[in-house]
Amino acid sequence: xxxxVKSRLSDFLYSSVTPHHVxxxxxxxxxxxxFERVELGKQLPTNPGPYFTVVSETLFAWILPEKxxxxxxxxxxxxxxxxxxxPNPDRKSSLGHQxxxxxxxAPLWNSWLDRPLSFAGAVLVDDKSGPVKxxxxxxxxxxxIPQLAVHLxxxxxxxxxxxxxxxxxxPVLFAETESFAALVADEVGVSAEKIxxxxxxxxxxxxxxxxxxxxxxxxxxxxxxxLVSVFASVEALCGLESASGIAPVMCVYNHEEVGSTxxxxxxxxxxxxxxxxxAKAQDVDISELLAATSLLSVDCAHATHPSHRDKHEQGxxxxxxxxxxxKRNDNQAYSTSLDSELEVLGPLLTQFQLQKxxxxxxxxxxxxxxxxxxxxxxxxxxxxxxxxxxxxSVRETxxxxxxxxxxxxxxxxxx
Ligand SMILES: [Zn+2]
Numbered sequence: 001x002x003x004x005v006k007s008r009l010s011d012f013l014y015s016s017v018t019p020h021h022v023x024x025x026x027x028x029x030x031x032x033x034x035f036e037r038v039e040l041g042k043q044l045p046t047n048p049g050p051y052f053t054v055v056s057e058t059l060f061a062w063i064l065p066e067k068x069x070x071x072x073x074x075x076x077x078x079x080x081x082x083x084x085x086x087p088n089p090d091r092k093s094s095l096g097h098q099x100x101x102x103x104x105x106a107p108l109w110n111s112w113l114d115r116p117l118s119f120a121g122a123v124l125v126d127d128k129s130g131p132v133k134x135x136x137x138x139x140x141x142x143x144x145i146p147q148l149a150v151h152l153x154x155x156x157x158x159x160x161x162x163x164x165x166x167x168x169x170x171p172v173l174f175a176e177t178e179s180f181a182a183l184v185a186d187e188v189g190v191s192a193e194k195i196x197x198x199x200x201x202x203x204x205x206x207x208x209x210x211x212x213x214x215x216x217x218x219x220x221x222x223x224x225x226x227l228v229s230v231f232a233s234v235e236a237l238c239g240l241e242s243a244s245g246i247a248p249v250m251c252v253y254n255h256e257e258v259g260s261t262x263x264x265x266x267x268x269x270x271x272x273x274x275x276x277x278x279a280k281a282q283d284v285d286i287s288e289l290l291a292a293t294s295l296l297s298v299d300c301a302h303a304t305h306p307s308h309r310d311k312h313e314q315g316x317x318x319x320x321x322x323x324x325x326x327k328r329n330d331n332q333a334y335s336t337s338l339d340s341e342l343e344v345l346g347p348l349l350t351q352f353q354l355q356k357x358x359x360x361x362x363x364x365x366x367x368x369x370x371x372x373x374x375x376x377x378x379x380x381x382x383x384x385x386x387x388x389x390x391x392x393s394v395r396e397t398x399x400x401x402x403x404x405x406x407x408x409x410x411x412x413x414x415x
Pocket of ligand 1: 077225226256299
């Protein structure tokens with residue numbers, strides 16, 4: 001991977017600490033590349049060109065061609081598993097100040113232990129004109145979730161670490177403050193009474209690291225799932241010259257990690273509403289457009305762990321930096337089928353060297369936005385993604401060669 005792309009990738013992963021920041025960073029990037037921001041529900045522009053719209057922490061960007069005849073959708077997600085700071089988080093005792101958090105999605109809890117943590121998110125502030133939303137990201141670590149010492153948990157190494165989600169996950173705050181609200185208020189430049197509500201997550205303060213050499217290089221970072229896919233999608237979209245009849249559309253959804261059922265999740269009516277709006281503005285029938293529409297659902301896959309080959313399906317080794325995975329699960333946890341491979345990828349199936357991911361029978365397969373969106377829109381879809389280690393750890397690992405190939409593949413699909 002080129003040095004400039006590596007640094008853009010690292011910056012994007014590190015600065016996109018919550019879905020609020022993902023969407024804000026994407027919006028900045030799209031504006032830089034000449035995309036115009038439009039509002040869903042208002043009259044959409046009819047001129048060919050690049051546009052985007054934001055629905056809470058979900059973002060859609062598309063390039064409108066001269067004569068619209070269908071859509072090529074590329075979908076990913078803006079959220080990552082972790083913890084949300086509760087509305088009344090302060091737990092003070094003579095031993096200090098802890099914060100109560102709610103588990104969001106399915107993080108690997110142990111990966112959060114003993115790390116320098118900071119906080120980021122969005123708050124509603126009581127302004128003269130009414131409540132206003134403000135984003136913030138603390139630039140200093142202020143907390144940690146300490147693990148119990150081995151002397152107080154004898155047997156932890158041989159019996160395995162057991163964590164109680166009601167008491168072992170609440171960060172200890174090392175800041176001299178009356179309350180968490182006061183700390184946040186300081187960040188956004190108001191007094192604590194002005195804070196009405198928040199959506200705040202702790203984040204690992206350590207920046208991403210590039211590890212290894214040449215074509216074996218990997219990135220170790222938080223939020224690899226699924227921001228490497230978002231990164232590859234936006235790089236591919238911004239690299240397109242223009243669109244022919246089929247409009248490329250990038251969809252980045254919130255709430256994938258908790259099932260996608262929200263007004264901004266992939267299960268909502270929002271995607272169809274947007275496509276309908278675009279069709280209407282162009283005076284084209286939506287069903288005609290959907291007949292010429294496909295979806296590329298992009299989310300990470302499991303690289304075969306070299307110490308745990310028995311956990312993976314035999315004959316389906318997935319090698320780090322061995323290429324993008326085509327994810328197939330005939331119980332429809334993934335949207336890929338024989339027909340959709342042909343319809344969505346066509347010649348790309350042979351132009352790119354894809355690894356074939358297949359989940360073992362004895363373990364439940366994770367799912368993606370692919371089956372949800374393709375069901376709802378009635379369009380063919382395939383699931384692809386780069387392999388990674390330690391999915392849902394706060395420090396996940398993925399190969400740079402694979403991420404570069406993913407960008408090329410998405411470009412070839414969209415263009
Ligand atoms: Zn994911």
